Amino acid sequence: MIAKTKMLSLSFILLVGLFLAGCNSETNNTTQTQIDTNNTDNTTKLAIYTTLYPLKDFTEKIGGAYVNVTSIIPPGADAHTYEPTTKTMVDIAQADAFIYNGSGMEAYAEKISSALKNEDIKIIDATVDLSLVEHNHDHEEEAHAEDEHGHSDEEAHAEDEHGHSEEEAHAEDEHGHSEEEAHAEDEHGHSEEEAHAEDEHGHSDEEAHAEDEHGHSENAHTEQEAHSEDEHAHGDIDPHVWLDPIRSIKMAENIKNALVELMPEHQATFEQNYEALVADLNELDSKFHELVHEASQTKIVVSHAAFGYWEESYGIEQIAISGISPTDEPSQKELQKIVETAKQYNIKYVIFEQNVTPKVAELLRNEIQAEPLYLHNLSVLTEKDIENAEDYFSLMNKNIETLKIAFGNN
Known part of the structure; x- marks a missing residue:
């Protein structure tokens, strides 16, 4: 010091x-x-x-x-x-x-x-x-909407989450079922009548409600923008x-x-x-491009959504079982969609990480009869990594070798 x-x-x-x-x-x-x-x-x-x-x-x-x-x-x-x-x-x-x-x-x-x-x-x-990069979980939201309600009304709710007005979604909810009404109450913290009155009229009460829920002024954001910011604050980035x-x-x-x-x-x-570090990072970048260029397919099933930057930079598409955090577990509908996607593309591996092993990922591996592989997310080392004097580049090069197996490059 x-x-x-x-x-x-x-x-x-x-x-x-x-x-x-x-x-x-x-x-x-x-x-x-x-x-x-x-x-x-x-x-x-x-x-x-x-x-x-x-x-x-x-x-x-x-x-x-x-x-x-x-x-x-x-x-x-x-x-x-x-x-x-x-x-x-x-x-x-x-x-x-x-x-x-x-x-x-x-x-x-x-x-x-x-x-x-x-x-x-x-x-x-x-x-x-x-x-x-934002974590893209549009398909998860659609699956969650269907899994939670199981009606055509939820399609309107899913549309609401993907950019349509909240008024349209809740107008359909009003003529739907009590489950959606309870969901609206639970989501907004108001009584059933207050929530639907705001949705029907779309006047200042709705704008005030946006301020109450998200802490932004009426002039700064619409309710939808405030909802987007709230999602980002909870880890969508x-x-x-x-x-x-x-x-x-x-x-x-x-x-x-x-x-x-x-x-x-x-x-x-x-x-x-x-x-010198920049030169090594550029060389590593070239190895990733070469890896993808030689691959017949670049989809991987991973235990949690840690590899979005590989998708954005190299086209390596992660099919994540859990969300940005390993504690963000999928719904039954989301799991079913992952199973269908894995079978559709004949994916033979489920990829785990060195420090997180969600039980649901192991269950899914058994369901699709896949073999386990391991990627290192590098957030922390393990005791074994320390003993072996691993560093950023040795671990990333091992990740490339793992991806070669997952892609069928070997």
Whole structure:
């Protein structure tokens, strides 16, 4: 750590206590690499904490001898559900920098940033200024609508979710069944009569209701726009940006710029290391293009929707069993559609990940009599990865070999 005295403010300590009081914090605080406090080569090093593993790896590759980096997420943990402990929060506050992925991946990161705003620490959102991909789950919404109601009225409700006015959908709901009316009550938090009165008239009550549900003013958004923003806040933006080599270049650039600000005297070293990293990422990108070019088919059934950036960048179509988070389990109708799609395209594998194995994915694998394969989502390392000295590129190259099998390239 850069030689300086870091006194934690009382306000920070109190804020940490209040924040963590409402969290189900991880009891296991083992981190992927502990910061080495015994600096034997007398080189001044930056003490840096990160969330996801690729951020740690990129920071080490760029910072070289001038950084000590710790990933706060324990080996093998689910990065979607991890919450930091009080000790971790205090350790971060005493470091020189904290780097997180952003894009909705770490629910706790913004709270940490807020808690640390008066502390002597640099906060880096690695995905700032990146072009992000939305998780496309239109077919899931249609299946969910049919599964939930099973009537023609739900087709109108599905249309409502896909861009038609809420008034049209609820007008049909009014003449439908009590289940939809209850659903409207449950969704909007009003009585049945109030909800349908708003839908029938479409006047200021509906606009006020949009403000109440989404917290936006009438002049800023329509109800539909507010609903869209609310969906994005709950994770419709795909946060798995690090799996895209080209977008990872921008993440690495953001990290490099932060290191230069913290240690401008070593800018030349950081720039040189960054350029070497960029060259490796470009080479990895070329390997993905070559992989897809040689493939007869590029559809994969995966345990959760972690690979949307491969679809956007290379045309590798993921058929996801669970959503953006592994806890977003599919409906029965969605499962049936996945089974039908897998059989239609003669997909012979269901792909699991190193740290998440939804039970429903195993059930589906048995249903379609598929073989298991494993992709590494790189959000965290496993103990075995650490023992084998794996890094971002070794794991991504193994992913390419797995995809060759899934595509039938071998």
